[in-house]
Amino acid sequence: ADRILGITCADLIGKTIEEAFPPLAGTEIPRRYIEAAAHGTPWFFEQVDYDDGTVAGAFEVHSFQTRPGSMAVSFMDITDRKQNELALAQYRDRLEALVDERTAELRDTQQKLLAAERLAVLGQFAGNVSHEIRNPLGVISTSAYYLKRRLQDQDEKIHKHIAQISRQVDNCTRIIKSMLDLTRMETPRKKAVPLSECLDAALCSAGAPPRHIKAALDLPAEPVILHADPEQMRIAFKNLIKNAFQAMESDASGTLTITARAAVDDSGAPCAQITVSDTGHGVPEQMRDKVFQPLFTSRATGIGFGLSITQMIIERHDGAITLENSAGPGASFLIRLPLAREGDSHDE
Template identity: 35%
Template sequence: MKEAVKILIADDNPVIIAATRRVLESAGYTVISARDGEEALEVTRTQRPNLLLLDVNMPKMDGLETCRRIKSDPQLAGTFIIIMSGTHTDSDSQVNGLNMGADGYIPRPIANRELLARVEAMLRIQAAEQTIKKYSESLEELVAERTRDLREAQEKLVRQERLAALGQLAGSVGHELRNPLTVISNAVYFLKLVQPDADQKIKEYLALIEKETGNAEKIISDLLDFARIQRVERETITVPELVERVLQRYPLPDSVNISLDFPVGLPSLNVDARQMEQVFGNLALNACQAMEHGGQLKISAAVEADSVKIAVQDNGEGITPENMSKLFEPLFSTKPSGIGLGLPVCKNLVEANGGQIKAESQPGVGSTFTVYFPPG
């Protein structure tokens, strides 16, 4: 509607302002005015008119300088400006005004009908430009969205190809790799047994070999677990019993304090206990790795709706929002070691047992992984 179109008349002649105002208001436009260039610039900043009718000769700042300043301001450059003058009507003056950034130049005197026609033509051009700008922005968003979709599809295809190769690798060499690792582990155990008084350097190297052998063993286990179809052998087990098994199988470092919170009367679970030991052991070890200098690990359980939920919570470094959506994707990892199969294996095992796993995290505060099971 025309009432929504605001036109600013900038002229030091009150008679011209009044006459032009009558013409424009009679056509339904909202009209505001300024008496000099500085005021015109300020009104443009504060009221953002759709169109500015600008006289050339004005006090404090002439129309050409006012036009230049408006067009050079990124916040105001979209303001449409028509310069109007009864003295600077020659061709050079008009070219100079347009070079200053004006969108139009009208020599005075001008008939009312022609003034309205020029104003309406300029507003149509402005509306068309705004429409084109919106279409351009929408197109840019669409292109960006399609580019993201294409990139995600490519990444998914690469992951699938890598997973297929990993599956073949796991099936063919996984067990063969475990044999030399077992020999190395046994050798380390024997050396520690027969050399209890070895110097500190030897003990450090033996501990390093033992640690890295364990890491390699875990990578192989993850490969095999991810590649093969999981068979569930269910048994009834309470949550405290399950967690006790986890902590015996996966001892935590001394720098991590653990607290347990299990309410009385918590329903038992009907799950594959060995698989769930692996799940919660992996979650507990991940939590410890997130607390490099030690921290608090809490394992709690509760009944929520028709499920028993078990939460593993740490106060470590947390996970960034951009990584949260990728946590359970195979081959995604933020760790310098490992191949990114630990959490996907956990997810597969939990779902094979009829459960769900969810993650929440806040960078710098910590993470919570919650597993939901139907009661046994």
């Protein structure tokens, strides 16, 4: 006991427990010892000192009655056992955390694979169908045009129907165009290309914004040069811009803002950080995790390809796109894309 407790037993004779061991005053220990001595109620406990999460010392303490009014206490040093138990528990926690992390990664990869596969199958199917439908659509369109000219003096109803045919043909052509965007998605042919060029081309192909919508570009003075396939970048940004215009369509006024700055990605590599934000109706909470899924749309005339194509393009460029939790109104997409490095070609 002297060695384990670091005391001299002889000094304790005639003292109460609290006098001998002041830190025990106020704990249940003196009462338990007295119960063991007076009533013969044996008591067992483990005392473990934790020092910064590691076991500094541990005892297994047994107290039992030797004769009425007397008791004995045995102390067993179990520091090693406790240290091993603690190390094991910490190891188990680490393992569990690792398994959770890996499971989440696996689920994420699996979801991405599924989405990519779905997109690839859709793309292939869409490519074939588009091809088959384009010719008949062309014929319908020409016939509608012919009828319109020949029936010029007919009543208004006929003109209304002919206009309807032309509108719906345009609609189908638009759907086919986005399907073809999917099938044309080849391996990116990357080169050094200024972001401003990609954005100009995207803004052009998104069509003129409705008059009540302003577009604001906030690019750094120093040109941001991407390592990217310009044609694919045009499509990726066009889809985002079109979505923004559509989300602000029925508002009295609206602003599309595109900002860019040089940043570093998670691995510390330099990248361009681009945001495409609008002041439209925004994305409702319950839709947030669906917007990148192919064929997900909330618009009556939408197909639901836009964002999945954009995401596919950006990921094929080793970039990333996320829908931000914007504090203000509207939606905001954050895109990270690798910057061109010295030596990247400027030509195809």
